Each structure stands twice: as C-alpha cells, then as structure tokens.
Amino acid sequence: MANAEIKKVSVIIAAYNEAKNIAEVIRRVQAVALFGIEKEIVVVDDGSTDGTRDILRQTANVRAFFHEKNQGKGGALKTGIANALGDVFILQDADLEYSPEDYAVLLKPIQEGRTELVLGSRFSLQGPKFFTRNGDPFVSHYIGNKIIIWLTNLFYGQSVTDYEGCYKAFTRSLFDKVKVQASGFEFDNELVCKSIRLGYKIAEVPIQYRPRLYSEGKKIKWTDGIRMLWSILKWRFWPL
Numbered sequence: 001m002a003n004a005e006i007k008k009v010s011v012i013i014a015a016y017n018e019a020k021n022i023a024e025v026i027r028r029v030q031a032v033a034l035f036g037i038e039k040e041i042v043v044v045d046d047g048s049t050d051g052t053r054d055i056l057r058q059t060a061n062v063r064a065f066f067h068e069k070n071q072g073k074g075g076a077l078k079t080g081i082a083n084a085l086g087d088v089f090i091l092q093d094a095d096l097e098y099s100p101e102d103y104a105v106l107l108k109p110i111q112e113g114r115t116e117l118v119l120g121s122r123f124s125l126q127g128p129k130f131f132t133r134n135g136d137p138f139v140s141h142y143i144g145n146k147i148i149i150w151l152t153n154l155f156y157g158q159s160v161t162d163y164e165g166c167y168k169a170f171t172r173s174l175f176d177k178v179k180v181q182a183s184g185f186e187f188d189n190e191l192v193c194k195s196i197r198l199g200y201k202i203a204e205v206p207i208q209y210r211p212r213l214y215s216e217g218k219k220i221k222w223t224d225g226i227r228m229l230w231s232i233l234k235w236r237f238w239p240l
Contacts, residue, residue: 003113004171008038009103010086014076015043015094019051022094026059029092032100034107042084043094044076052094074180074187081175089175091188093166099208106169109203116174117195117202119160120167124206144225148189151229155236156196160204163192164228167207174200185224186231193235 011029015022022043029041041062045053047070056064065079081089088110090103102120109115145164152163168188178194180187196202 004110006037006088006107006111008040008086009034009088009090009107010081010084011039011041011090011092011100011103012077012080012084013041013043013092013094014046014073014080015048015052015056016046016070016073016076017048017050017052018094019048019055021096022052022055023059024096025092025094026062029100030061032103034103037107038086040085042080044080046070046072046076072183073185074190075183077187078180078183087172088169089172090169091166097210098166102167102205102207103169105205105207106167109205110169110171115201115203116171117192117200118169119162119192119202119204120165120207121160121162121204122165122207122209123162124204144222148225148228148232152189152193152232155232156193158196158202160202162204163189165207165209170195182227182231184227186227189228189231190235193232194240197235197240 013025013029018025026041026043032039042065043056043062044065045056045067047067053066056062063083065083067076067079077091088107090106092098092100106118106120109118145162148163149160153159168191170191174195177198178191180190180194182190192202
C-alpha cells in the first residue's frame, strides 16, 4: 500500500455521566498537535443526567450531539461517526484512562499505508494491574480480556495482544464498508471481526493506560463481556 495522506482526523468521544472528567479530557485532546493534520472533536452525550450536557454546551471548539435517552456506547459512537467530517476516526473514552499523546502513534500505520485499522494495546508498555486499594475486580477483567483475545485470535487467525483497549484508529472508507450494528460495548468487537472477514489487515501499537476504579466511574460489567463474546462468535459465521 502507498503512503496515505490524512487531511482531517475526527476524535469521537462517547460520554455518559462524565461531568467530573469531560472538560479535562477535551482539554487534553485539544492540546495534542497532529503536525499538519486538521483535527475535530466530536462528543456525543448519551443521555447524561449529571451535568455533562451543560458542560458540553459551554465548551468551545467541540461539536457536541445529544441523545435524549441512553443508547449505549456503540450507539453514541455511531452518532458521532455519522456526524464527523474527518477521513480518519480515533475513538476516545470520556475518562482519564488513556493519553491523547498516543494519537501520533495510532495514526502512523495508516499514514504509512500499512493498514486502515489500528488497535492500541494496553499490555505492550506495562503489565496488567490485578490489585486496587478498594478491591475492584481487575483480575476478572484481565481474565475476561484474555478469553476475548484468545477466542478472537483463534477464530480469525490473528495474533493481536489486546482487542478491548479504547484507542482505535480507522479510515472512513473502512467504516463505511464494515457497517457496525452494535450499540453496546461490543461495538469494538464487531468492528474488528467484520474488518478481518472483509480482508483488512490490523496493525497494533503500544499505548499508555491508567485503569480507573468503579468508584471513579468505570462502567463496563460482566454482562457486557458476554455480549462481546457473542459478537465474536456471531460475526465469524453470520453473513456480512
């Protein structure tokens, strides 16, 4: 593949009850320079009730969209992407677990023409965290991640180290062809699995990661893990 020129990047943020963090996340995203690439920030508030919506309405240089009812993370991402203007999208969580300083690393494989889908691996730069000061179940999260990684690699012939990290960068043309249906956390799994079945290659890059606690607003639950596993199984065999 020839080198790909990226003219504009859309950073897509799905936010649900993130009043404590959303302003700082946006500040960090705005502070990142992409060296000649235009950047827009698209935030979709997914029916927040904690004041997140008011903060977004008062924030400059952000394109904000609002769901009256919660539609799930995937639903919010789809709204954001549908309204975005960039030729490449970066998914950004509305918390402080990830560092926007990694954007350049995420975009590099696309710029070099090696891929149209880049996954950020949380486990390349640091080992998993199993213990927290208040007993959050990071051990079970890690085991769940390992099952998802093993199953996806087995079914789709890959050797990826992390599918569930938030940071993913992908082209508009890929997303238009993949046509993700999921509205929950399994959005990422459907995106990846369908991309592989359509013949797209995946690039993986190391990213920084600071896991937050449930007391700090972490939302993913074991039921989301079940839906992720079903999505992996479903899109291995379901007609595209």
